């Protein structure tokens with residue numbers, strides 16, 4: 032029962048899917064963290080794998096960049112493959128001095144300049160929030176591992192390269208409590224709400240939009256792996 036964007040057969044996906052933006056990161060997660068992982072889809076090279084973690088079936092699949100790309104994959108996974116929980120593991124840029132490169136963020140909510148959730152809700156604002164149980168499990172997993180995490184809201188932007196005025200906008204987002212910017216979380220929380228699934232986003236701060244510090248490739252790998260361990264702890268608890 033392939034969909035236009037996923038070539039897997041019915042039953043190929045676990046009901047919990049961990050989703051990075053980058054499909055090669057999905058392959059890395061499957062190779063490093065899942066047991067008996069097998070590739071289940073590769074349409075457009077948006078790679079997806081299913082294996083087990085601590086005996087529980089878990090899938091991992093890339094979702095691409097931006098809300099439109101994520102929305103296609105999340106919709107098809109939920110509607111056609113019975114996926115019930117999606118955990119995004121992504122990167123983000125910090126927009127305030129107290130948030131540092133390498134920090135891991137449990138994104139409990141997201142503001143956005145995207146219109147997609149208003150399209151869903153007849154022009155009204157949608158509360159783009161994480162599933163509370165998943166967020167709590169992520170925080171508890173971090174405490175158990177003695178791994179500090181930041182818990183709070185982020186801003187989901189449609190543009191990676193912003194027009195003039197980005198600095199001032201980021202200052203407003205920061206003043207209103209948001210920790211970082213990225214490009215999918217508000218869409219993820221909207222699409223899972225629309226189709227009755229649950230979701231959470233964990234983010235690693237890969238670069239700092241004030242200091243312009245950025246993770247090196249090897250630091251990126253290590254910090255991402257620490258975030259993925261938390262995502263797997265949450266997945267195993269479902």
Ligand SMILES: O=P(O)(O)O[C@H]1O[C@H](CO)[C@@H](O)[C@H]1O
Nearest residue numbers: 051052096097121122213214
């Ligand atoms: O690292 P990922 O998960 O792709 O997330 C961030 O990186 C991409 C931009 O470089 C956007 O998708 C943004 O949300």
Ligand SMILES: O=c1cc[nH]c(=O)[nH]1
Nearest residue numbers: 122123124212213214
């Ligand atoms: O979307 C993103 C991701 C990482 N860093 C940014 O500045 N933006």
